Amino acid sequence: MSPRLEDEVPDRLYMVTGGRSSVTDDAFDLVTLIVSEGDPTPGMQSEHARILRLCRSPMAVVEIAAELRLPVSVVCILLCDLLDTGRITARNPRPAPAETRLPDPDMLKQVLVGLQNL
Amino acid sequence: MPLRSSATTGLKIVIVGGFGVGKTTMVKSVSEIRPLSTEETMTRAGIGVDDAQGVEAKSTTTVAFDFGRISLNDELVLYLFGAPGQERFWFLWDRLFSGTLGAVVLVDTRRLADSWYAIDRLEHHGTPFVVAHNQFGEPTHTLDQIRDALDLSGDVPLVACDARRRESSKAVLITLVNHLHALSSARQVTS
Numbered sequence: 001m002s003p004r005l006e007d008e009v010p011d012r013l014y015m016v017t018g019g020r021s022s023v024t025d026d027a028f029d030l031v032t033l034i035v036s037e038g039d040p041t042p043g044m045q046s047e048h049a050r051i052l053r054l055c056r057s058p059m060a061v062v063e064i065a066a067e068l069r070l071p072v073s074v075v076c077i078l079l080c081d082l083l084d085t086g087r088i089t090a091r092n093p094r095p096a097p098a099e100t101r102l103p104d105p106d107m108l109k110q111v112l113v114g115l116q117n118l
Numbered sequence: 119m120p121l122r123s124s125a126t127t128g129l130k131i132v133i134v135g136g137f138g139v140g141k142t143t144m145v146k147s148v149s150e151i152r153p154l155s156t157e158e159t160m161t162r163a164g165i166g167v168d169d170a171q172g173v174e175a176k177s178t179t180t181v182a183f184d185f186g187r188i189s190l191n192d193e194l195v196l197y198l199f200g201a202p203g204q205e206r207f208w209f210l211w212d213r214l215f216s217g218t219l220g221a222v223v224l225v226d227t228r229r230l231a232d233s234w235y236a237i238d239r240l241e242h243h244g245t246p247f248v249v250a251h252n253q254f255g256e257p258t259h260t261l262d263q264i265r266d267a268l269d270l271s272g273d274v275p276l277v278a279c280d281a282r283r284r285e286s287s288k289a290v291l292i293t294l295v296n297h298l299h300a301l302s303s304a305r306q307v308t309s
Binding site for chain 1: 121127154180291299301
């Protein structure tokens with residue numbers, strides 16, 4: 001059994017984010033794919049370095065959170081730091097057309113083919 | 119297993135249902151990775167607390183949710199989330215459901231009432247969904263009986279499944295995407 005997040009000392013989460021509790025803009029969705037733009041550098045915060053190593057192949061925000069065993073909101077703060085300094089790029093989920101909120105039929109067709117080929 | 123470097127778009131489908139209904143089982147049966155679990159914590163200002171004390175009371179709630187992944191093609195990656203359906207987890211829903219393709223409501227006839235709230239929220243959000251009856255062993259209720267009990271409108275697909283079986287879970291997802299495709303095509307015609 002791995003320890004649960006809520007049993008952790010709250011200070012750890014506070015330290016990881018430098019005391020920040022939320023990001024102002026909604027830059028990341030749970031399934032935004034993150035890709036590193038370079039290798040970790042010496043002296044970099046260990047969580048930042050781990051994210052850069054994990055994201056050598058694209059990885060969704062929620063997978064990064066699971067790998068780091070940190071809450072999604074904390075991971076988003078860390079990702080914001082890396083995005084601001086150009087160390088990662090974010091491949092955003094395709095937004096649904098605003099007026100319908102439904103994805104377009106062509107994309108759904110691709111999803112269907114992908115599922116049928118499973 | 120890392121994603122292909124060509125992956126550009128993450129999509130999500132949410133599987134909602136009460137405790138023990140088989141959400142994680144369904145995710146596991148179709149996922150290309152062992153389902154992962156993550157947690158989200160929310161800090162909320164206390165409600166109805168006397169703020170004359172100068173200290174805002176806050177409560178932290180932690181919710182764990184499981185997810186799996188299916189690479190659909192070179193670009194599209196589908197993430198499946200198992201989401202707890204109970205009312206006290208409402209705050210997680212907004213985050214999970216924003217931008218989701220649609221939802222599967224997994225129901226268990228022993229605890230149908232657990233699904234009422236989930237269905238209500240989905241309708242309120244305008245999130246398209248299908249209902250899947252996770253059936254172990256001999257069926258005890260017909261789908262018509264379940265539709266009546268859930269007061270489900272005729273245009274919401276309702277299917278029986280065995281969440282342990284990959285082909286069965288896959289068929290539920292295909293039912294959902296077909297439903298979405300029909301809704302989306304109809305919308306394009308009328309607009």
